[in-house]
Amino acid sequence: GAVVSQHPSWVICKSGTSVKIECRSLDFQATTMFWYRQFPKQSLMLMATSNEGSKATYEQGVEKDKFLINHASLTLSTLTVTSAHPEDSSFYICSAPPRGSFQETQYFGPGTRLLVL
């Protein structure tokens, strides 16, 4: 089956630093990838849609200058949390529908746990 990986799986950083999270589709191409955030005991909240070769589209209330998204190739999207603060601590998950047919099915990465001190 289709596999999506994320790196790193967890990261601890100091307040004010920037953190980059990678999302890769390992055995399929994805023109679109989605980035979600999940707080403890809460649902996945869609943050933005990453589009290969064009700008990402952000959901209402998500600061595009704080959460920088780059979809550099058909298998890689990156999310950079700039000037991270403790309230940015969360579980960040990416997903990708495979390019081509049956794009309704999304394959999720294992998630990246971010802790900002």
Next chain:
Amino acid sequence: SQKIEQNSEALNIQEGKTATLTCNYTNYSPAYLQWYRQDPGRGPVFLLLIRENEKEKRKERLKVTFDTTLKQSLFHITASQPADSATYLCALAGGDSSYKLIFGSGTRLLVRP
């Protein structure tokens, strides 16, 4: 505003019984609905998709129903096993070209041996 509701209380059942989880939605007309399983600290795993023109879908021990009049989906796991213990999420999509999903908060299922 669009709202998806899943029972926030954990469902605790005996091994071998059928687990039934509910997903209700309002102010929404999804083209399809999906169910995912999520284990602690992991990303969701796709289980089943059911479209707006389908009433029921089955996959092995799993069954999903979709009632667009009631705006409700039911997710059943028959002959439940302790390994089925996890959080189950329902997700709705509008069916537009963006394939964006809106997730419910999930219901935790605990299957006792």
